[in-house]
Amino acid sequence: MPAAYIGVGSNLGDREGNLERAARMLARTRGVWLLRRSRTYESPPHGPSQTYFYNQVWEIWTDLEPEPLLDALLAIEARMGRRADRPRWAPRVIDLDLLLYADRVSVSDRLQLPHPRMRERAFVLEPLLELLPEGRDPVTGLSFRELRARVGHMPLAVVDGAHLLCHPLYR
Numbered sequence: 001m002p003a004a005y006i007g008v009g010s011n012l013g014d015r016e017g018n019l020e021r022a023a024r025m026l027a028r029t030r031g032v033w034l035l036r037r038s039r040t041y042e043s044p045p046h047g048p049s050q051t052y053f054y055n056q057v058w059e060i061w062t063d064l065e066p067e068p069l070l071d072a073l074l075a076i077e078a079r080m081g082r083r084a085d086r087p088r089w090a091p092r093v094i095d096l097d098l099l100l101y102a103d104r105v106s107v108s109d110r111l112q113l114p115h116p117r118m119r120e121r122a123f124v125l126e127p128l129l130e131l132l133p134e135g136r137d138p139v140t141g142l143s144f145r146e147l148r149a150r151v152g153h154m155p156l157a158v159v160d161g162a163h164l165l166c167h168p169l170y171r
Contacts, residue, residue: 001033001061001063002061002062002102002104003035003059003060003061003100003102004059004061004062004066004098004099004101004102005058005059005060005098005100005128005131005132006026006057006058006060006073006096006097006098006099007055007056007057007095007096007097007099007115007118007121007124007128008022008023008055008056008057008058008094008095008096008097009053009054009055009092009094009123010022010053010054010092010094010095011045011050011051011052011053011054011091011092012051012091012093013093015051015053015054016040016054016159018054018080018093018094019040019054019056019094021080021094022094022096023037023058025076025079025080026058026060026073026076029072029076031062031063031064031068032061032062032069033060033062034058034059034060035058035059035061036058036059036131037057037058037059038056038057038058038127038128038130038131039056039127039158039159040054040055040056040158040159041054041055041056041123041127041156041157041158041159042054042055042156042157042159043055043122043123043154043155043156043157044154044155045089045091046089050091051091053123054159055123055127056127057124057127057128057130057131066098066101066104066106066111066113067110067111069098070098070110070111073096073097073098074096076094076096077093077094077095077096080093080094081093082094082095097115097118097124098111098113098115099114099115099118099124099128100113100114100115100118100138103138104138105138105139114137114139119137119140119150119151120151121151122148122151122152122156123154123156125147125148125151126148126156128144129144129145129148132144133145
């Protein structure tokens with residue numbers, strides 16, 4: 001069963017509660033097993049006049065193909081109140097991005113793997129390194145550690161100090 005990695009963020013309302021609610025919803029999704037979660041990081045928003053984000057990366061096993069997995073992620077976002085027609089960089093209750101699906105490299109109208117902007121985002125690379133310290137980008141061949149160094153300094157604060165490890169049957 002392939003491993004996939006999900007980038008998660010929230011900057012509206014109870015940010016920590018939003019991450020926890022989304023994790024429970026994903027863990028109850030048929031064909032998805034939530035294995036591990038990184039620590040929670042706080043990062044600045046891209047848009048103006050917004051609250052800082054809470055970010056994590058989740059490791060899952062799944063028997064869903066990438067596009068059905070994307071559909072499951074979008075359904076969770078919708079159930080949590082995220083509107084599909086929101087402007088780019090708008091505040092969000094939850095943001096779930098499929099970052100990696102095994103070592104698959106693919107592009108479709110709906111999905112690009114790996115996620116095209118993960119290489120430039122410290123708030124993705126830092127928690128991803130916790131889960132995949134020896135991981136490599138399947139497109140460039142660069143290690144996630146090298147990619148994180150290229151991004152340079154970005155203010156990230158660790159919100160919780162402990163890894164949130166999940167049992168594969170976390171439901």
